[in-house]
Amino acid sequence: MEFDERRPRSEETCLCFQEDHLLLREFQQGVCLPKVEELRASFPQLAAPLLERFTWGxxxxxxxxxxxxxxxxPGWRWSRLRQLTSSLPTELFALTATAFQLLHWRQTRRYCGRCGSPTVRASVERSLRCTTCGQDHFPHLAPAVILLITRGEKLLLVRSLRHPPQLWSLVAGFVEAGESLEQAAHREALEETGLELENLSYCYSQAWPFPSSLMVAFSANCRGGKLRPGPDEIVEAAWFLPDRLPTTPTGLSIAGRLIADYLQRSHRRTHE
Structure with a gap:
């Protein structure tokens, strides 16, 4: 994605958010993002200021x-972005997620964190500049780790206070100041489950817009420890065989991808 400072054009595609809801056009085959000219024609009095322009591909x-x-x-609808994770194509969700992160940045950096003065959009690079002290505020990213922890064929899953009661997912948490990603992985596993890890290995990463996270995925084996859910965040933690998994994340989340890859590997081993 590149910053685009050229004059806006009506044929450009529009991502219009109201809080965490995205305005979409409906048609017979599904939904799509509207063109700017369509938005203006259908909602000529809409109070929706332009915040950013960028290119994607x-x-x-x-x-x-x-x-x-x-x-x-009719023909238009608001859709909550989190609910679109299971229905949008991967590339389209990545686009909308990026736009939502930029929206969150603009909403939370309207005033300078150093002196409290208003900020304005810099003309050359993607930053918000304080009108008084000149401090630049760039888009914020919060790195977090997510862990696929196994013991033999079994997979460790947890139920979090942040998720629906029936949903099980993977151990995850934000990286703290001064930590490496690897240190954060070991700490989160110990804090949330009481387990120690070995054979920690990087898998892949994903930008995640709830809010502006960068999820970094690792796989690891359980080295030892007594399984106990962390009282502050985890309701329950348990080991599951691949053919006995409960309800887990699906769609475009990195947790869903990690679990799907784990199941594929387990299936290949079973049929070797």
Whole structure:
């Protein structure tokens, strides 16, 4: 994704958010992002200022923040971004997630954290500059680790206070100041489950917009310890065989991808 400072054009595609809801066009085959000219024609009085312009691949996009609450007419709908993780194509979700992270950055950096003065958009690079002290505020990222922990064929899953009661997922947590990613992985496993790890190995990463996280995935084996859920965040922790998994994340989340890869490896070993 590249910053685009050229003059806005009506044929550009629009990402219009109202809090965490994205405005979409409905058609017979599903939904799509509207063109700017479609948005203007359907909602000529809409209070939705332009915040950012950027390119994604060969296409140009505009990010708008809707400042008023309204029910869209037939052919349009508001969709909560988190609910779109299971229905949007991977590339389209990555685009909308990036736009939502930029929206969160603009919303939380309207004033300088150093002196409290208003910020304005810098003209050359993607930053918000304080109008008084000149401090630059770049888009914020919060690194976090997520862990696929196994013991033999079994997979460790946890139920978190942050998730629906029936949903089991993987151990995860934010990296603390001064930590390496590896140190954060070992600490999170110990804090949330009481287990020690070995054979920690990097898998892949994913930008995640709830809010502006960078999820870094690792796999590891359980070295020892007594399984006990951390009282502050984890309701329950347990080991599961691959053919006995409970409800787990699906769709485009990195947890869903890690679990799917684990199941594929288990299936290959079973049929070797």
């Amino acid at each position: 060969d296409a140009r996009y505009q990010l708008h923040e809707c400042l008023e609450s309204f029910s869209p007419p």
